[in-house]
Amino acid sequence: MSWPVELRVNPARDMLTIAFDDGTRHALKAEYLRVESPSAEVRGHGGGPKKVVTGKEHVKIARLEPVGNYAVRIIFDDGHDSGLYSWDFLAELGRKS
Numbered sequence: 001m002s003w004p005v006e007l008r009v010n011p012a013r014d015m016l017t018i019a020f021d022d023g024t025r026h027a028l029k030a031e032y033l034r035v036e037s038p039s040a041e042v043r044g045h046g047g048g049p050k051k052v053v054t055g056k057e058h059v060k061i062a063r064l065e066p067v068g069n070y071a072v073r074i075i076f077d078d079g080h081d082s083g084l085y086s087w088d089f090l091a092e093l094g095r096k097s
Contacts, residue, residue, distance in 0.1 A: 004087050007072060013060040016074070018090050026094025034059045034076050036093055037083035 002020035009016055016033060019025045035053040056078070065073040067084050075081040 001088060002091055004090070007064060009061050009064065013062070013077075016061060016064075018094065020087075020091065024091070024094070026090070026097065028090070028093055028097060030059050030061045030076065031056050032093065032097060033061075033074055033085070034078070034080060037074075037080065038085060038089055039080070039083035 002022045002024065004018055005021050006019040007016065008018075014030045015027055016030065017025065017027045034056045037053075060077040062075045062077045065075065067073050071084045071086040072090075073081060073084055
């Protein structure tokens with residue numbers, strides 16, 4: 001497992017850059033992070049189908065909150081704050097983007 005060494009939100013608040021100790025670095029758009037949120041709202045409650053979230057083209061990252069030493073909660077300016085983004089999940093999103 002890679003370990004994050006830096007998380008940085010750009011001044012426009014529409015991009016999160018995460019750097020890992022293995023040298024990989026990913027720049028992830030706020031819109032992408034929001035629509036791929038690992039929250040039950042997006043992933044489906046109780047194993048239901050994933051919901052397609054639209055209309056988030058202009059969403060911004062309001063703030064980041066560390067969760068233990070395994071994840072970060074990303075609070076978006078549309079009020080969404082229930083997704084916990086583990087380091088593995090962020091690395092996976094970076095590889096897919």
